[in-house]
Amino acid sequence: DTGVSQNPRHKITKRGQNVTFRCDPISEHNRLYWYRQTLGQGPEFLTYFQNEAQLEKSRLLSDRFSAERPKGSFSTLEIQRTEQGDSAMYLCASSAAPGGPMGGYTFGSGTRLTVV
């Protein structure tokens, strides 16, 4: 297990198209998180899963965004009808549940989305 893996690394799409990103967490981690980062800002929380259950969603996650984590393994983040404001780096992270290795998060390399 080499860490958190995200695909694709880069995605360029036309406005109005749908896109889907994938995240494969560290296998021992049962929590998976999605964050979005725009230029010059820190990452902002979007949503997180514990196993297959989506436990929290940020107000940033509009109706055009949906995330899934079937079987508590990998996760997908889909953006429908993309807008130019969706252009950002989408980061995935995983961690053990509280009480595990004291809550440290491991991030993937991110997916850079550009909407033209």
Place this chain on the structure above:
Amino acid sequence: KQEVTQIPAALSVPEGENLVLNCSFTDSAIYNLQWFRQDPGKGLTSLLLIQSSQREQTSGRLNASLDKSSGRSTLYIAASQPGDSATYLCAVPHSGYSTLTFGKGTMLLVSP
């Protein structure tokens, strides 16, 4: 609502200097604090994780301290090198570890 502030926003130093990056947070009821490094266009790499019961953590030339009561953490980098050039982010979790709140980062440039 937890807010995290990092000072300075940018820092440029010559190689070999020791430097300190600052992070402050408004809600001191944190479980831990994590420092990350981010290279341009890349993801985040965890540098140090300090538990709320700890005062500091060290890894190589990096030393992070935590003062919960004052809502502050510092990242000390000794004998800086050009390879240290990156953005450094600090983050604290909300209760229950459900989310991390990040600062905007300090962009560090170490010149040869």
